[in-house]
Amino acid sequence: MPQGLPRKLRRVFVLQAVLAIIAVVTCMYVATVFARGQIASDWMQAEADRFWQELARDPAYPPPWTQSVNGYFVPEGADALALGVPATFVEAGPGRHLLREPGPSQRLLVQDGPGGRLYLRVTFHLMDRVGSWSLVIAALVAMGAIGAVSWLSYRIARRMVLPVTAMASEVAHWDPRQPDLDAIEPGQLPGEVGREVRLLGGAIRGLAERSQSFIRRERDFTREASHELRTPLTVVRVATDMLRRDPELPPRMQRSLDRVQVAARDMEAVVDALLILAREDEPVATEEVEVLEVAAEAVRIGTVLLDELGNSAVVDLTLVERATPVLSGSRRAMAVILEQLVRNACTFTAAGRIEVVVGDDRVEVNDTGVGMDRDVLERVFEPFYRADQYVGGRGLGLAVVRRLAGRFNWTISIDSTPGQGTRVTLKFPRAR
Numbered sequence: 001m002p003q004g005l006p007r008k009l010r011r012v013f014v015l016q017a018v019l020a021i022i023a024v025v026t027c028m029y030v031a032t033v034f035a036r037g038q039i040a041s042d043w044m045q046a047e048a049d050r051f052w053q054e055l056a057r058d059p060a061y062p063p064p065w066t067q068s069v070n071g072y073f074v075p076e077g078a079d080a081l082a083l084g085v086p087a088t089f090v091e092a093g094p095g096r097h098l099l100r101e102p103g104p105s106q107r108l109l110v111q112d113g114p115g116g117r118l119y120l121r122v123t124f125h126l127m128d129r130v131g132s133w134s135l136v137i138a139a140l141v142a143m144g145a146i147g148a149v150s151w152l153s154y155r156i157a158r159r160m161v162l163p164v165t166a167m168a169s170e171v172a173h174w175d176p177r178q179p180d181l182d183a184i185e186p187g188q189l190p191g192e193v194g195r196e197v198r199l200l201g202g203a204i205r206g207l208a209e210r211s212q213s214f215i216r217r218e219r220d221f222t223r224e225a226s227h228e229l230r231t232p233l234t235v236v237r238v239a240t241d242m243l244r245r246d247p248e249l250p251p252r253m254q255r256s257l258d259r260v261q262v263a264a265r266d267m268e269a270v271v272d273a274l275l276i277l278a279r280e281d282e283p284v285a286t287e288e289v290e291v292l293e294v295a296a297e298a299v300r301i302g303t304v305l306l307d308e309l310g311n312s313a314v315v316d317l318t319l320v321e322r323a324t325p326v327l328s329g330s331r332r333a334m335a336v337i338l339e340q341l342v343r344n345a346c347t348f349t350a351a352g353r354i355e356v357v358v359g360d361d362r363v364e365v366n367d368t369g370v371g372m373d374r375d376v377l378e379r380v381f382e383p384f385y386r387a388d389q390y391v392g393g394r395g396l397g398l399a400v401v402r403r404l405a406g407r408f409n410w411t412i413s414i415d416s417t418p419g420q421g422t423r424v425t426l427k428f429p430r431a432r
Contacts, residue, residue: 009157017150024142032135036105036124041096044109044122047071051120052113063118072119080117089119163189163197171204179208229271236264259308265301266343269336273404286408289331291428292324292358298338299356305346314351317342323360327428329408337412340401341365341424352421361430366423372416380414 047064051071054061063071072089074080080090088099092110099106099121109120167184174180184201186193240257243249249257299319306312338356345354345367352368372380381399402412405426416422 009154009161013150013154013157017146020146020150021139021143024146025139028135028138028142040107040122040124044096044107044120047122048109048111048113048118048120051118056114059115064120068123068125070121070123073116074119075116078116080119085119089121160194163193164200166190167197167201167204174208179212181205181208229267233264233268233271237261237268240264255308258304262301262304262308265339269339272332273336273400286328287331289327289329289334290324291327291334291363292321294331294334295319295338295356295358295363297335298342301339302342302346302354302356305343309346311346311350315346315349316353317346318353318355320355320357323358325358325360325428325430329410329428333404333408337401337405337410337426338363338365340398341426344398344424345369345422348422362425362427364423364425366421368421371418371420371422372414373418377414377416 047069051061051063051073055073063073065071072080072083072085074083074085081087089108089110092108094110094112094117097108097110099108104123104125106121106123109118109122111118111120163186166189170180170184184204186198186201189197189201240261244254244257244261296319299317302317303312306315306317342354342356342365345365349367349369354365354367357364357366381402398412398414405412408428410426410428413425413427414422415425
């Protein structure tokens, strides 16, 4: 699951940790700069106050001069530049100033007092190093603390969502007919299984059990109904066969019996398809299928249908033999599919020709009927779908036919042009 909850949580917590670290480091930097400025101002003012106090007791008291503090005192009326005061100090004027010079940060205090003006420069060698190292150490500690808290929070959150992720992954791979309900039991799930996960698991199990019940009922009903229909259909076919052998049967009655037989065969096709599809959860029973023989039988049934529709004189239905494939599968399934494709071609071809072409790995049913436009072609395999211009409809829908073909790993494709005809291809693994 490339975008599962654990990965999304990890990304969220990583982003949260990065933003928190940036915010904390920024706040610490701003606080450090502000604190250093305040300390510098207090330090310079303290040095200036002490100088003015000493100068009041001793007029010859020199201004402070150390590695960090350099002071200049200019008596009233004296030339500051002549006394060695830097020109930048003189130009600055009274007040506090930040000096933009290479090296450690420097601040300047220019203050007037009794008898003259004091220039006081403070260089923050030690304070810069202490402030920088303090900021780095504090930032590292903050990064470690935030990272640890975020990692622990992620681990806790991951343990909470891991059961849901595992459950979703398991359900995604379920076979609807045989879901593995034991796999979503609370004891089988990783992580911390809470009340919500148990409720979700219970709901999924209930849904799966109901789905299984519906599938079993549908399958059982299909089997029972199909078996029950076989007996009356057999009686109908046997009775019509016996009546058709009567030499004194009038032609009009003969045509009626032909229609009865076609209808009975249609119903048998539906019953056979339902029986095959009802056994989707059982192993496929295979046999050797002579495709050409099955196609010939489908053509014979199509000929009877054309007679019934009154189109036998204007529609030429032929079997084209290009190969004699023999494949492993279900003969009855092949018969049901080909008979339905031929029926469809006969139903929608008012004049022209229908060809059933048997090749090495396919059977094609080509007709010159009404054809289908793009919209109809895109929906032709949808269950119960019929375009408005197509009326009637007999036997199985193409949705059931494709599902029946898929039962044996065969594929059905359709190529159609409105007004020109349709080509339906049943493709199967290359026969021996």
